[in-house]
Amino acid sequence: MSSKATKVTCRCTLHRPVVAGRKVAWTFLVLPAKASAKLPSRSMVSVEGTLNGASFRATLEPDGKGSHWLKVERKLREAAGAEPGDVVALELAPVAKEPEPKVPADLRKALAASAAAKATWADITPLARRDWIHWITSGKRAETRVKRIATACDMLAKGKRRACCFDRSGMYSKSLSCPEAAMD
Numbered sequence: 072m073s074s075k076a077t078k079v080t081c082r083c084t085l086h087r088p089v090v091a092g093r094k095v096a097w098t099f100l101v102l103p104a105k106a107s108a109k110l111p112s113r114s115m116v117s118v119e120g121t122l123n124g125a126s127f128r129a130t131l132e133p134d135g136k137g138s139h140w141l142k143v144e145r146k147l148r149e150a151a152g153a154e155p156g157d158v159v160a161l162e163l164a165p166v167a168k169e170p171e172p173k174v175p176a177d178l179r180k181a182l183a184a185s186a187a188a189k190a191t192w193a194d195i196t197p198l199a200r201r202d203w204i205h206w207i208t209s210g211k212r213a214e215t216r217v218k219r220i221a222t223a224c225d226m227l228a229k230g231k232r233r234a235c236c237f238d239r240s241g242m243y244s245k246s247l248s249c250p251e252a253a254m255d
Contacts, residue, residue: 079120080162081106085143087155088250096145098155099250102131107138110165115201117170120163125150128166135248155253172201175208181220187228195232203227206234 083100110116110131116139119128127147131139141161143151153159174182182189192200207219223234 077109077111078162078164079106079109080160082158083161085148085153085155085157085159086250086252089253098143098148098153099140099252100143100159100161101134101140101249102138102161104138106161110139113137115198115205117166118163119166120161122147122161123151123153123159125152128170130170131163132249140249169197169201171197172204174200174204177216178204178207178220178223181224182227185224185228188224189227191227191230191232199233202234 079102081103083102085098085100087098088095107113110118114133115130117128117130119126121127122143125147129141131141134140143153148154151159182192192203195203203223207216207223210216210219226235
């Protein structure tokens, strides 16, 4: 783990999410409010750490209530020797350098078509790129996504570096929130 960053240790319960009509292989946990408060932001935070001693790197998501949650993939859960309902030991710290987000193909194509938008995109931080991607992909309808890509490219071409009015904590919108836990 990064030695400069604040180390967070806590115990959390693994939950299986409610997913209509299908069984999922992943679980999630919600950080206690005191542990989450030690992180540098109420928004997404990339971290590295251990879950019951099993190493991982991931991005914590805001839960919309001032804390964070972590999606625990099956592979990590198995490496940690944990099952849904178990209380696990979590140790983590923010990464020293924010990783590059995965750019969706439709956005990548639109950026390639606009030299000015592409230049601004290349000049902003990985965190700002992640915010743009989240804003674009959070729309429910395909038409919304297409419109947001066009709007984003226009704003980036004009030098705008941040998605407008984006609630990074999830506390004021429903676009970022924790899954609902299944009652197993």
